[in-house]
Amino acid sequence: MIRKNPHYSKLQASYLFANIAERVGKFQQENPDREIIKLGIGDVTLPLPPSIVQAFHDAVDDMATSAGFHGYGPEKGYPFLREAIAQAEFISRGTSITADDIFVSDGAKCDTGNFQELFAQNIQVAVPDPVYPVYVDTNVMAGRTGQWNDGRYEGLRYLEGNETNGYVPLPAADLKADLVYLCFPNNPTGVTATKEQLKVWVDWALENRSLILFDAAYVSFIRDENLPQTIFEIPGAEKCAVEFRSFSKNAGFTGTRCAYTIISDKCVIWDESGEEIPLKPLWSRRHTTKFNGVSYPVQKAAEAVFSPEGKKEVRELTDYYLENARLIKKGMEALGYSCIGGGNSPYIWVSGGMPSWDAFDLLLNKAGVVITPGEGFGKCGSGYFRISAFNDREKVNEAMERIALALK
Numbered sequence: 001m002i003r004k005n006p007h008y009s010k011l012q013a014s015y016l017f018a019n020i021a022e023r024v025g026k027f028q029q030e031n032p033d034r035e036i037i038k039l040g041i042g043d044v045t046l047p048l049p050p051s052i053v054q055a056f057h058d059a060v061d062d063m064a065t066s067a068g069f070h071g072y073g074p075e076k077g078y079p080f081l082r083e084a085i086a087q088a089e090f091i092s093r094g095t096s097i098t099a100d101d102i103f104v105s106d107g108a109k110c111d112t113g114n115f116q117e118l119f120a121q122n123i124q125v126a127v128p129d130p131v132y133p134v135y136v137d138t139n140v141m142a143g144r145t146g147q148w149n150d151g152r153y154e155g156l157r158y159l160e161g162n163e164t165n166g167y168v169p170l171p172a173a174d175l176k177a178d179l180v181y182l183c184f185p186n187n188p189t190g191v192t193a194t195k196e197q198l199k200v201w202v203d204w205a206l207e208n209r210s211l212i213l214f215d216a217a218y219v220s221f222i223r224d225e226n227l228p229q230t231i232f233e234i235p236g237a238e239k240c241a242v243e244f245r246s247f248s249k250n251a252g253f254t255g256t257r258c259a260y261t262i263i264s265d266k267c268v269i270w271d272e273s274g275e276e277i278p279l280k281p282l283w284s285r286r287h288t289t290k291f292n293g294v295s296y297p298v299q300k301a302a303e304a305v306f307s308p309e310g311k312k313e314v315r316e317l318t319d320y321y322l323e324n325a326r327l328i329k330k331g332m333e334a335l336g337y338s339c340i341g342g343g344n345s346p347y348i349w350v351s352g353g354m355p356s357w358d359a360f361d362l363l364l365n366k367a368g369v370v371i372t373p374g375e376g377f378g379k380c381g382s383g384y385f386r387i388s389a390f391n392d393r394e395k396v397n398e399a400m401e402r403i404a405l406a407l408k
């Protein structure tokens, strides 16, 4: 008899964004004439920039010729893309990361979700609260937690983000955890971490023989030059951290799919006999076994992100969404709501003054605007909601007008 993975029974009914899409779908069906503005899931709306589209087209044309045709590519990604990433994002910032440390994939969501497979079942996992739900749900599926109880999974350690710590939880002196997930600029709060704060985490991980999974999917929204652009700027991070990045939010690849994960040769974990072992060969084993690479045209398009023209265009895209974020924050503050995020991030975290699913229902019903309820990101998110800046300017302006009327 084929039987279910019992850990799936612990999961909440559906994944946060699937749940929201279902509610919005139902609302739209019941209100077919209502034009809904989506500031919920962080999905980009602007088209791919011209130089990236051109590289994409050229690569498709290559595929139509005998000389330029590409079948299975290298599982870790084509060297042309890994070299371009290493140079632009890591070597230029003085880190020790090289092209060999980069694994190209089809998404940071998949990589952050899959990475936990490499570790023993009985490790202690710590996640921030509020948190991107993928880190939690994938550990639940893997059986590393107990039951859902009062808004949390038993067995997981939650690192609370709140006004007191500026939503950047740091390790308490007694924190015992083997695996810690961090995300900066943060999803969902939009806050960023300073070099000093990341150093506290790296020093803690080195001392405790722990590993940090650092999600940097929103790094291209950082405008403050003093903020770290990669965890590998922190001395020692190459030994205790893995970084995840994506082309989704900066270059508009949410539908095109391309991302990468960075693991230094120096990064180590410990095996069942307590022997220190390098982490990179384990991910390489997993990646080459379960993944067959991102398509050649998509990798050529991603490479164009690092050309002088591509860099300029990507900067324009992220500037556009940051201006949306500024307008949203200004609008919510003018209505008397306290907000964080937005400055170096496409997300605004709003203290909503009501249960967060009530805020979701109110804004959907009265304003026809979709936001993300904070509770979906964890217990510390209750009473908050997240507004995404990913939409066209006219839609953002209209959404803010409608929100102002709905919340009056």
Ligand code: MLT
Pocket (backbone or CB within 6 Å): 040, 041, 042, 043, 109, 132, 187
């Ligand atoms: C979000 O809205 O939190 C993100 O778009 C989700 C994702 O990138 O998977």
